[in-house]
Amino acid sequence: MMARRNWLTFVLLGGVIVLVAVAAELVGDRLLLRITTNLCISMVLVIGLQIFMGNSGILSFAHVGFMGVGAYTSAVLTIPVQMKGMALPNLYPFLADVQMLPVVGMALGGLTAALVAALAVYPLMRLSDAAAVITSFALFVVLHTIMYHWSDVTNGPRTLFGIPGGTTLPLAAGVAIAAVLAALLFKESRVGRLLRASRDDEIAAASLGAHIPRLRWQAFIVSALLAGIGGALWGHFITSFSPKQLWLKETFVILAMLVIGGPRTVTGAVVGVLIVTASFESLRSLEGAINRADILSEPLVGMTELTLAVAMIAVLALRPGGICPSREVGYYLFRRRARGP
Amino acid sequence: MAPLEAASVTVEFAGLRALDDVSLTLGPGEILGLIGPNGSGKTTLVNAMTGQVPVAGGTISLGDAVLTGRTPREIAHAGVSRTFQIGRHFDNLTILENVATAALGKGAPVRVALERATALIEEFGLGRRLDDLAEVLSYGEKRRVEIARALAGEPHYLLLDEPAAGMNEEETESLIEILAMLPKDRGLGLLIIDHDMGLIMRLCERLHVLASGRTIAEGDRRTVRDDPAVIEAYLGSGSGDA
Ligand SMILES: Nc1ncnc2c1ncn2[C@@H]1O[C@H](COP(=O)(O)OP(=O)(O)OP(=O)(O)O)[C@@H](O)[C@H]1O
Ligand SMILES: [Mg+2]
Numbered sequence A: 001m002m003a004r005r006n007w008l009t010f011v012l013l014g015g016v017i018v019l020v021a022v023a024a025e026l027v028g029d030r031l032l033l034r035i036t037t038n039l040c041i042s043m044v045l046v047i048g049l050q051i052f053m054g055n056s057g058i059l060s061f062a063h064v065g066f067m068g069v070g071a072y073t074s075a076v077l078t079i080p081v082q083m084k085g086m087a088l089p090n091l092y093p094f095l096a097d098v099q100m101l102p103v104v105g106m107a108l109g110g111l112t113a114a115l116v117a118a119l120a121v122y123p124l125m126r127l128s129d130a131a132a133v134i135t136s137f138a139l140f141v142v143l144h145t146i147m148y149h150w151s152d153v154t155n156g157p158r159t160l161f162g163i164p165g166g167t168t169l170p171l172a173a174g175v176a177i178a179a180v181l182a183a184l185l186f187k188e189s190r191v192g193r194l195l196r197a198s199r200d201d202e203i204a205a206a207s208l209g210a211h212i213p214r215l216r217w218q219a220f221i222v223s224a225l226l227a228g229i230g231g232a233l234w235g236h237f238i239t240s241f242s243p244k245q246l247w248l249k250e251t252f253v254i255l256a257m258l259v260i261g262g263p264r265t266v267t268g269a270v271v272g273v274l275i276v277t278a279s280f281e282s283l284r285s286l287e288g289a290i291n292r293a294d295i296l297s298e299p300l301v302g303m304t305e306l307t308l309a310v311a312m313i314a315v316l317a318l319r320p321g322g323i324c325p326s327r328e329v330g331y332y333l334f335r336r337r338a339r340g341p
Numbered sequence B: 001m002a003p004l005e006a007a008s009v010t011v012e013f014a015g016l017r018a019l020d021d022v023s024l025t026l027g028p029g030e031i032l033g034l035i036g037p038n039g040s041g042k043t044t045l046v047n048a049m050t051g052q053v054p055v056a057g058g059t060i061s062l063g064d065a066v067l068t069g070r071t072p073r074e075i076a077h078a079g080v081s082r083t084f085q086i087g088r089h090f091d092n093l094t095i096l097e098n099v100a101t102a103a104l105g106k107g108a109p110v111r112v113a114l115e116r117a118t119a120l121i122e123e124f125g126l127g128r129r130l131d132d133l134a135e136v137l138s139y140g141e142k143r144r145v146e147i148a149r150a151l152a153g154e155p156h157y158l159l160l161d162e163p164a165a166g167m168n169e170e171e172t173e174s175l176i177e178i179l180a181m182l183p184k185d186r187g188l189g190l191l192i193i194d195h196d197m198g199l200i201m202r203l204c205e206r207l208h209v210l211a212s213g214r215t216i217a218e219g220d221r222r223t224v225r226d227d228p229a230v231i232e233a234y235l236g237s238g239s240g241d242a
Helices: A004-027 A030-056 A063-078 A081-087 A102-120 A122-126 A129-149 A169-188 A190-200 A202-207 A212-238 A248-261 A266-292 A303-318 A329-339 B042-049 B072-078 B095-105 B110-123 B139-152 B169-186 B197-203 B221-225 B228-237
Strands: B004-013 B016-026 B031-035 B057-062 B080-082 B157-161 B189-193 B206-211 B214-220
Touching (some): A030 A063, A030 A169, A030 A248, A063 A102, A063 A129, A063 A212, A063 A248, A122 A212, A169 A190, A190 B095, A202 B072, B004 B042, B016 B042, B016 B057, B016 B189, B016 B206, B016 B214, B031 B042, B042 B080, B042 B189, B072 B080, B080 B139, B095 B110, B110 B139, B197 B221, B206 B221, B206 B228, B214 B221, B214 B228
Parallel strands (some): B031 B189, B080 B157
Antiparallel strands (some): B004 B016, B004 B057, B206 B214
16 A cells, blocks of 8 residues: 555656647647657656666666567567568467467566566676676676577567557556556555665665565566566567667666656656657757758767767766655655645 | 573684674663773674674574574564664665664564554654655764664664764763663663763663673673773773763
């Protein structure tokens, strides 16, 4: 059970997502709908990362690896049987005849990512600080390499196509709202509370009886579940992708969103996604407009990435906890109401 | 409840013998003062008893259960809790969350942990600050939060490393009142390290004195206080506040 002000946080954050989605639907512009759907998918991924990173205080680079596990699992389970001969000619027979609905594939994509996490990461959870970050990167490399070379299932480095669409804006927004709720519930759970204590002081938390590796492991599994679902949503949104799209650029964007918003709070995750998406998209269209107008002799490239990188550095330097460092939005409103006349 | 016992404990740090054959027993419902000049090994003894540093020799036990070589987490679950001389708080958590952590660590469900923590925080006079982040507290308040937090785990034994350090007189006074009640109220065995001899003499019936990692005196507070070896150790080290 959550305290009342956490429900208020949920209503506010969920409300923002609903508002953005409804506004996009009402305007009905196709580009806007795509951007908003993408925003909701990012929300799922970033909130998933928040569950592990925000509560444990350990930066994980492996998140996009688990996003890939979800994306490929769902793709393999949902590509129409008659397409599979072309898209994945060497697929194992027991998978070749499978054709599930995208939403079923998404759920199984999330569960597979969670299962892989549950089986693979426990030994890493004993590590802290730099060692933990570096090993998470090594895990990312392992997952990426498997996707890159397991051609029978992933089509290797080549683009995997034929994935059915199925990610609509209402679906993506619904999953994003569910992710917000999951993250808030997790944060207030016994595991989440103990994990946050260990984030602030590992020695003190252990001396109070917290089993830190197990707590981290539990958070990582939930985090991978959301990464997998987010990855599957993404796969059914763009309908063809290759491992190159699940590598450092994607990792950087997701990390930047969380770090800028504030990893310790769910509010921070949501705010980070909104701010980064909004500035990213406006910069991208500005970049496009400049290039179309032929003002410069060479086309302008990389402005969005550069801006994001600078923004991330600025936030880390000036406000290390991000825009929303330690309190959820519900706290401020509830306090004001409680003190009201 | 069986006594908490350290028998012939030796601890070494890269050749430095921080504790040399030290034995100490803490019974239920008793308050024991652990004193000695700076660097004499008091904190190291508490670290050894709670699994924070490995022992090179000797045994630590709680009744029949051997605690030597067990992790701090296991020792917490066995019922031994501690506070830290340097103060260790969860800065980004509220006071309520800080204190509730110990109950959660021992396996209490969230609701129970929060209720227990709320009651303890009120008892320690911080009821109005329940919802403040730990990082904004004053030094003395942080100390109180840390003691309340240790108690929320409902330990059988509590080892306090300089609980009054940095407190003003008023805070020390209310701390003494609270600590004095603990053994009676909860059957708790309390070990207190402090350089404030006034506090030690008021709270502890029995004292244990370390100097350079060895026991130089132990027993009834009056006998210990007048022991020439103790006077010598304190005067020799030039520790003015003792
Ligand atoms: N982790 C460590 N590594 C190396 N040496 C240590 C370590 N911890 C303590 N020591 C050394 O062990 C000796 C005893 O230190 P300890 O902290 O136990 O003293 P203390 O009695 O608590 O002193 P104080 O009253 O200043 O707190 C000191 O010489 C100290 O430098
Ligand atoms: Mg000390």
